[in-house]
Amino acid sequence: MSEEQRQKESEVVQEFKLEQDNELRFEVESKEKVTLELKSGLAEVFGTEVVKGKVYSFGGGSKIAVFTWQGCLLELRGKTEAAYVARETPMIIYLNTHAGLEQIRKKADTDESKRGPIAMIVGPTDVGKSTVCKLLLNYAVRMGRRPIYVDLDVGQGQLSIPGTVGAMAIERPADVEEGFSQVCPLIYHYGYKEPGSNVMLYNLLVTKLAQTVAERMEANRQNAVSGVIINTCGWVKGQGYQMLIHAAKAFEVDLIIVLDQERLYNELVRDLPETVKVVFQPKSGGVVERSRQARIEARDQRIREYFYGSAGQFYPHSFEVRFSDVKIFKIGAPALPDSLMPLGMKAEDQLTKLVTVQPNQQLLHHLISISMAESGEDDIIQTNVTGFICVNNVDLERQMLTVLSPQPRPLPRTRLLLSDIQYMDSH
Numbered sequence: 001m002s003e004e005q006r007q008k009e010s011e012v013v014q015e016f017k018l019e020q021d022n023e024l025r026f027e028v029e030s031k032e033k034v035t036l037e038l039k040s041g042l043a044e045v046f047g048t049e050v051v052k053g054k055v056y057s058f059g060g061g062s063k064i065a066v067f068t069w070q071g072c073l074l075e076l077r078g079k080t081e082a083a084y085v086a087r088e089t090p091m092i093i094y095l096n097t098h099a100g101l102e103q104i105r106k107k108a109d110t111d112e113s114k115r116g117p118i119a120m121i122v123g124p125t126d127v128g129k130s131t132v133c134k135l136l137l138n139y140a141v142r143m144g145r146r147p148i149y150v151d152l153d154v155g156q157g158q159l160s161i162p163g164t165v166g167a168m169a170i171e172r173p174a175d176v177e178e179g180f181s182q183v184c185p186l187i188y189h190y191g192y193k194e195p196g197s198n199v200m201l202y203n204l205l206v207t208k209l210a211q212t213v214a215e216r217m218e219a220n221r222q223n224a225v226s227g228v229i230i231n232t233c234g235w236v237k238g239q240g241y242q243m244l245i246h247a248a249k250a251f252e253v254d255l256i257i258v259l260d261q262e263r264l265y266n267e268l269v270r271d272l273p274e275t276v277k278v279v280f281q282p283k284s285g286g287v288v289e290r291s292r293q294a295r296i297e298a299r300d301q302r303i304r305e306y307f308y309g310s311a312g313q314f315y316p317h318s319f320e321v322r323f324s325d326v327k328i329f330k331i332g333a334p335a336l337p338d339s340l341m342p343l344g345m346k347a348e349d350q351l352t353k354l355v356t357v358q359p360n361q362q363l364l365h366h367l368i369s370i371s372m373a374e375s376g377e378d379d380i381i382q383t384n385v386t387g388f389i390c391v392n393n394v395d396l397e398r399q400m401l402t403v404l405s406p407q408p409r410p411l412p413r414t415r416l417l418l419s420d421i422q423y424m425d426s427h
């Protein structure tokens with residue numbers, strides 16, 4: 001018997017029969033792998049249809065729900081941390097939300113003066129915001145729509161690596177194992193994992209992103225009719241709340257779905273004009289709370305996937321870059337008291353100021369965004385980025401950086417933006 005066969009024999013196999021409107025929830029133990037197969041009936045994972053007979057594979061730490069509207073038989077192989085069938089889910093509520101959005105799209109279909117819905121999903125951490133976004137986007141594309149996904153979550157975003165905000169037109173349902181295919185997302189560099197680290201910059205980027213999305217809707221009628229789904233951060237108190245209000249205004253949202261928190265719902269109803277519809281919806285009982293450590297690991301995993309692929313299928317490059325061949329900037333200078341500011345400038349302006357960085361050992365392990373800006377005069381802060389590198393070594397004597405890059409040398413552009421976020425490349 002081969003090693004592979006032996007492994008297969010000793011595998012834990014579990015079968016689940018689901019009635020209609022049931023959901024199988026499972027978590028994969030860290031460092032383990034679990035496969036899923038639909039044996040009969042129909043099922044979906046966060047809005048993407050599961051293909052019968054196809055074997056899907058999920059890595060350690062995955063938290064998955066397989067829902068069925070009609071009933072089905074499922075098989076799991078491998079070590080699950082928890083696996084159970086839930087009968088109570090809010091899926092019908094989410095489906096109704098989709099139907100409501102589709103009504104607005106239908107009106108825009110026949111009336112050139114109208115556009116599709118702009119919906120924002122808000123709520124505290126771990127209420128399933130990203131999952132509801134995915135669901136609504138998947139249902140929309142399955143109906144032939146081309147919605148725009150905007151991700152404002154700088155900590156646990158789905159479109160790019162942590163420390164960025166971005167948007168992408170969704171062309172096909174998310175892959176069950178890999179999520180949305182990241183072809184040409186429009187990404188802006190923020191540089192921190194917390195939205196509160198530089199509120200001025202965050203709001204500036206949200207405004208810029210909103211403008212760009214509006215332009216895209218102007219230029220592409222199919223996107224305009226399909227509308228926008230916006231994912232947000234879980235920071236909903238104090239300044240975090242003000243940032244949500246800012247985003248709602250910048251994107252001119254029509255609908256806000258508040259998951260799980262009634263207080264937030266009441267505040268939004270109170271503070272936003274009546275033209276913005278605010279609805280309260282429950283979170284799914286399946287959403288798993290993540291510890292601080294789990295969040296750190298998820299962020300690291302996201303960055304690793306950027307360079308190495310979700311299954312280690314990418315081979316990034318490591319090469320040297322001469323200090324003199326690039327210009328590195330960071331955004332935000334140390335705050336000075338108003339009395340020391342040059343005439344006409346406010347202390348706040350410092351926060352969105354571009355500062356040149358002389359390469360030194362402090363760059364070690366930091367992520368760096370490659371700006372699309374071509375020259376020094378371009379507004380680098382409000383220009384999108386084309387990719388990311390990580391600094392693996394700084395040689396002051398030879399004036400060289402060694403960088404990890406998804407693409408071979410040379411770097412596609414020379415204007416670089418330093419991120420506060422670090423990544424230890426342990427490959």
Ligand SMILES: Nc1ncnc2c1ncn2[C@@H]1O[C@H](COP(=O)(O)OP(=O)(O)OP(=O)(O)O)[C@@H](O)[C@H]1O
Nearest residue numbers: 063064065125126127128129130131234286287288
């Ligand atoms: N019904 C469900 N059953 C099992 N797991 C689920 C379910 N819904 C969501 N999850 C899982 O729960 C985790 C948290 O969900 P999600 O990322 O959508 O929450 P969030 O509110 O966006 O979190 P954050 O505030 O960190 O952005 C994810 O790993 C997701 O796969």
